[in-house]
Amino acid sequence: xxxxxxxxxxxxxxxxxxxxxxxxxxxxxxxxxxxxxxxxxxxxxxxxxxxxxxxxxxxxxxxxxxxxxxxxxxxxxxxxxxxxxxxxxxxxxxxxxxxxxxxxxxxxxxxxxxxxxxxxxxxxxxxxxxxxxxxxxxxxxxxxxxxxxxxxxxxxxxxxxxxxxxxxxxxxxxxxxxxxxxxxxxxxxxxxxxxxxxxxxxxxxxxxxxxxxxxxxxxxxxxxxxxxxxxxxxx
Amino acid sequence: xxxxxxxxxxxxxxxxxxxxxxxxxxxxxxxxxxxxxxxxxxxxxxxxxxxxxxxxxxxxxxxxxxxxxxxxxxxxxxxxxxxxxxxxxxxxxxxxxxxxxxxxxxxxxxxxxxxxxxxxxxxxxxxxxxxxxxxxxxxxxxxxxxxxxxxxxxxxxxxxxxxxxxxxxxxxxxxxxxxxxxxxxxxxxxxxxxxxxxxxxxxxxxxxxxxxxxxxxxxxxxxxxxxxxxxxxxxxxxxxxxxxxxxxxxxxxxxxxxxxxxxxxxxxxxxxxxxxxxxxxxxxxxxxxxxxxxxxxxxxxxxxxxxxxxxxxxxxxxxxxxxxxxxxxxxxxxxxxxxxxxxxxxxxxxxxxxxxxxxxxxxxxxxxx
Numbered sequence: 050x051x052x053x054x055x056x057x058x059x060x061x062x063x064x065x066x067x068x069x070x071x072x073x074x075x076x077x078x079x080x081x082x083x084x085x086x087x088x089x090x091x092x093x094x095x096x097x098x099x100x101x102x103x104x105x106x107x108x109x110x111x112x113x114x115x116x117x118x119x120x121x122x123x124x125x126x127x128x129x130x131x132x133x134x135x136x137x138x139x140x141x142x143x144x145x146x147x148x149x150x151x152x153x154x155x156x157x158x159x160x161x162x163x164x165x166x167x168x169x170x171x172x173x174x175x176x177x178x179x180x181x182x183x184x185x186x187x188x189x190x191x192x193x194x195x196x197x198x199x200x201x202x203x204x205x206x207x208x209x210x211x212x213x214x215x216x217x218x219x220x221x222x223x224x225x226x227x228x229x230x231x232x233x234x235x236x237x238x239x240x241x242x243x244x245x246x247x248x249x250x251x252x253x254x255x256x257x258x259x260x261x262x263x264x265x266x267x268x269x270x271x272x273x274x275x276x277x278x279x280x281x282x283x284x
Numbered sequence: 285x286x287x288x289x290x291x292x293x294x295x296x297x298x299x300x301x302x303x304x305x306x307x308x309x310x311x312x313x314x315x316x317x318x319x320x321x322x323x324x325x326x327x328x329x330x331x332x333x334x335x336x337x338x339x340x341x342x343x344x345x346x347x348x349x350x351x352x353x354x355x356x357x358x359x360x361x362x363x364x365x366x367x368x369x370x371x372x373x374x375x376x377x378x379x380x381x382x383x384x385x386x387x388x389x390x391x392x393x394x395x396x397x398x399x400x401x402x403x404x405x406x407x408x409x410x411x412x413x414x415x416x417x418x419x420x421x422x423x424x425x426x427x428x429x430x431x432x433x434x435x436x437x438x439x440x441x442x443x444x445x446x447x448x449x450x451x452x453x454x455x456x457x458x459x460x461x462x463x464x465x466x467x468x469x470x471x472x473x474x475x476x477x478x479x480x481x482x483x484x485x486x487x488x489x490x491x492x493x494x495x496x497x498x499x500x501x502x503x504x505x506x507x508x509x510x511x512x513x514x515x516x517x518x519x520x521x522x523x524x525x526x527x528x529x530x531x532x533x534x535x536x537x538x539x540x541x542x543x544x545x546x547x548x549x550x551x552x553x554x555x556x557x558x559x560x561x562x563x564x565x566x567x568x569x570x571x572x573x574x575x576x577x578x579x580x581x582x583x584x585x586x587x588x589x590x591x592x593x594x595x596x597x598x599x600x601x602x603x604x605x606x607x608x609x610x611x612x613x614x615x616x617x618x619x620x621x622x623x624x625x626x627x628x629x630x631x632x633x634x635x636x637x638x639x640x641x642x643x644x645x646x647x648x649x650x651x652x653x
Contacts, residue, residue: 115615117607118565125560125607129450182635184643227453234480238535238601244614251618255625262629 085281088196096146106135136220159206169199191282219246316356343419383411389546397551425579428460428539436461462542464557470543474577478537488578494530499586517593524599538603564607
């Protein structure tokens, strides 16, 4: 592959090497800043933003349904219909994520590795609770083979393999109670199913707040968010 | 024979005659059933349609009218005597039964409803179209589905016309049609002991025996707040715990039913309830009246008032109204979790803002080195 060298004006230099997914970004002052690596595949990025938008709709309509007498964003009827439609979007989106992750092998990114797990968890906790205030470097380096730190890995694995499927299943049961009444009764009754769905709703609401904040903890506040559009993370 | 004897004989004869005449003019049901108890009895109308005139005694004997001692001729009032020497001992064409003669209030309410208005479209909907005639039973101890099957569902297919309603099948199962379509009628939630595994109602006698009480002593057994006429939420939970300790793990089946008042006959379409928030709110008037409902072996209903907060209890796990019977403690937990996340994030951000100069200084030192 030929190398294309940078201009002296300090414009962006693109180095095409045997690894075509890396390039060096030059600052205006002409210094090489950070190496960018291709981390987030296009299907994953599409899945992420569809999911994020759908989650926001579901959270808002879910709040309207639960607190119908106190809020007036939608009528209860509208909120329920919208919640059902967007719920099916999330189910389809999840199925696409699962299919792609399995087919591409990306699913292994979510499988926690037991090697040095406790040490890694400790390092990450110390970093977020202390080191980050001092300006320490993040102990975890993002690579295509290991894009999540150990805490992210465990949280996302819990969400994608346990909590989100549970939310989907309970949501389906609540969508048509009569159709699924045998399964609902198997789970202990409609109140149990609703309890699970609402507890997870509160969990995902709290998670969204944490997730939005943690996404700003890159090299710059928008680094990770840009990466989720472009696919490239700074090393 | 002297005058005294003659006089007595006359009096006795007159009394006998009077008794005989009164006895013979009161037409008993058994006389009617001599013909109408025959399953083959019928008539062929001019269009060739066969009209059965059979009255099933086995069904009629349990009807509300028979139980209350109402005779055939009390409704078929134009039959005053039977000409037993004729093939048909009464008029071939009888007048329609006037239900309003006894059910005046119901008839008055009915006249204001949509079924009466149908007569302007050429449809005459008589009382018996919904209620039947010889098999009218009390619906006091019947479930929502039983009440609807006996009346509304004879003509109506609600699934076709309620597409705007989320969870319409669930509504049709747990909410009586008249709750929305006769909104002026008072309503009540009935809670009945239900076995989720066997999918059947528990026998109240078995439940009361497990609790060591009977129908009369039930409320007093769990009363702790001095109010002998109602179980509050805590007393209700205590009752459920007592049952659990005795190996009776019951859930509750709850239904929203209309009270059996004349106003229930004022059925409306345009003024039917369509605002979801009227029901799906914690202070909804639809849940003001809640009762624990038993039907004993004889079919008699026993009701015990309970506090509406019972509907928020974990024990009532087979009935849930989103927004209306939600567990408030869960809301507190959820708000705590979400606010906690917000507070945690805010504190972390503040920490980073405050330590910003420290990080800049350190970076500058590292560059200098």
